[in-house]
Amino acid sequence: MSTSLLFAVLLILSLGGYLLGRRRALGAAGGKITGLHSLPTFYGWYVVIWCGLPSLLLFGLWVAAEDSIVRVLVQNALPPEMLSLRADQLSLLMSNVRNVAYGLVPMDHADPQLRPIAEHYIILHQISTAALWVVALVLLIAGMLSGLRRISPEFRARNRVEQVAQWLLITASTLAVFTTIGIVLSLVFEAARFFAKINALEFLFGLTWSPQMAIRVDQVGSSGAFGAVPLFAGTLLIAAIAMIVAVPVGLMSAVYMAEYAPQNLRAWVKPALEVLAGIPTVVYGFFAALTVAPFVQQAGSALGLEVASQSALAAGLVMGIMIIPFVSSLSDDVINAVPQSLRDGSYGLGATQSETIRKVILPAALPGIAASVILAFSRALGETMIVVMAAGLAANITANPLAAVSTVTVHIAALLVGDQEFDSPKTLAAFALGLVLFIVTLALNIIALNIVKKYREQYD
Template sequence: MHTWTLILLLLAVMALAYHLGMKRAITRVGGLKQINHLHSLPAYYGVYAALWAGIPALLLLGLWLGFQDHFITALVTAQLPPDLVAAQSAGQIDLILNDIKNLATGNIVSATVTPEIQAAATQFARFEELSTQAQWLAVLALALGGASFAWSRTEPQMRARNRVESVFLVIMVIFSSLAILTTLGIVLSVLFESLRFFELVSPLEFFFGTNWSPQIALRADQVGATGAFGAIPLFTGTLMVSLIAMVVAVPIGLMSAIYLSEYASRSVRAIAKPIIEVLAGIPTVVYGFFAALTVAPVIRELGAAVGLEVASESALAAGLVMGVMIIPFISSLADDVINAVPQALRDGSYALGATQSETIRLVVIPAALPGIVGGILLAVSRAIGETMIVVMAAGMAANLTANPLDSVTTVTVQIVTLLTGDQEFDSAKTLAAFALGLTLFVVTLALNVLALSIVRKYREQYE
């Protein structure tokens, strides 16, 4: 008996409750001809009954599923033979319980199956079956009981609409709170780990140091494990790649938006705009392949032709391809903002004798400037957070350089590197990823706030 089957049955009970609740409201008022005497529309009475049938049962199901495994595991653990768990550490007991669960569900076990383990697995399977049966009975009984309760309370004078809207308001508040609490949890988790990092490494060294080598020496004579955490090379690399990307994306995206919104015919716009927006749907790893296999070799060949030394992985290659990836973000946002400029502004400019190009340059673009700037800043945030293109095209060398032909790395690349493989979360090397993440979060948040403030400050002038 699968959980999804039970959920489908609950939906069927809710549909039945909806029908019965609406029918009872119509019947109690004296038929369809008298529904104007109902306090609310008949559908609200049906929704009221469906909510009583569904919400308590779904809450019970969620709680049951959340605590069922823990409760069954506790029962099985309590019945394990003492000689099986005697002198065993907590980790070893967890392995034994994992083998019991795997054996009960038919999966592969990691150790030899003893009679005690087999008996415990049989007991675990029996408990699960009993729990599932009890779950079905309790959930369906609660659903039917809620439907019956709502059906008995349905009267013409009942304020069904108010009650239904109150329930939906509570649901929306709960989900909004979950989104806020999730964001708060992410921020706090990163913040606390960052504080642990700054207890080991000075913030001055992290924010102003010029040497990034987060390898912690395990021995006094170990070579190449200096443990330097100066993040300036990461910040400069991130800034360089993002700057190159914006130099590519902003002119192309803005000019394409102006052409599509002001000059292109409907047939051209209908074809060109979706093609440009297809760029936003291409996975970033594909852009990385393109940068590493096509753009980087071309840059090396062009550099060699003019006598320049170009690294096999360069900031220029990553920035160019990242700029192409960001073009649809700027183009779409700018196109929407330009189209939102009132036609009356254009007509007034034409009436004064201005040409189309003068109207675009002196009227339309200034009117749309807040939205355009906001879109550009959001695109900058997107560029700063990009990882795959930089890994494949710019490399992972933390070089402090202003030469775009050299290999560089970014903050996001180093976060991925530090959190790859087996990690010790009491080590400065691993905790450095959280400090980098917090810094990146603050920077992107500041850019987003700046974009919103620009839009809010100037938007009213053109409405």
């Protein structure tokens, strides 16, 4: 019996509780909805709250904690010679046991010493799964019977359901807030450890980025170099190229869809344009590396220019294509929000449609358009896969779009690849870079929100 099957059974039984709650409410009122305090739907949801919500919550908590508890029980039952191993060796041993227990390593090919431990792990896991089935089903059935017993024509089911929904919304919003706080604190604490070892001014204004830490003191480059200016310069160069592509195309697309396109055509063009936002960034990276980068190199060579195989121009062009929907969709919404009375007044004064767009609509929508551009720019700053595959890892200070550059996000990913110990400046540098990127994007978002707020105050 698997946990996925239990999850499906819990959902089906919760649906059954919903139907039983509706039927019992109608039966208690003699089949007349007017005899009930609330609609039959609320009585059904009330039963679901009593039976489905506790059992599914128990299911989630049990599944989340099950592996850790089984691991501890198995580890405590190890022979004394295994318990005396070092912490890293014991962790590796338990990982091998889990691989055998989950079938990643066949039992016949496993170390004979690990087979009884893996069998014990499997038995405990089976006992835990069986107990979860029993407890979850008993809790669901008991909750269903309790919910059905409370149903009566005078019962205020709608009030109870809305109270639970309100508490769920409060819990979700609180969880989101605490998640954000946790992310910020993790960045701040780890970045503080980095700045305790590396001077902050050197990091922010240094011109050389070479975070490799040598093993021997006499090795070349043993001190490392953590000047992040080359990464900041590469990030801004690629983002600027992307905005040069995305802003004109996105803005003109928004103007066309909002002012010129017939409704039938708009119904097709707008979703087709927004499909670009749903394409995975790794697909854009493939397109940049296999199509755009070779094309840029061949075109530059035909003009007598020296173009790197991986260039800022190739990455910026593809990134600009990727963020076109951000500019076009937001700008389209802002343009459509301009009051029709402004258009009618302009036409009444004899202005043409193009003159109305240039002198009335766009100036009125300019703050919102500026906010959409800033949000798109912050999106460009955080892109990783396109830069990895089309611009490379070279941390150069250059304004030449034909040269190879790198960005902050690329080196964050590079620094954290593989098994890392979070006690060296090399690894902690990723958190310092992440903190700087977080502060910059947060500032851009605040600027965009302030622009929108000022726009609303001006045009209300």
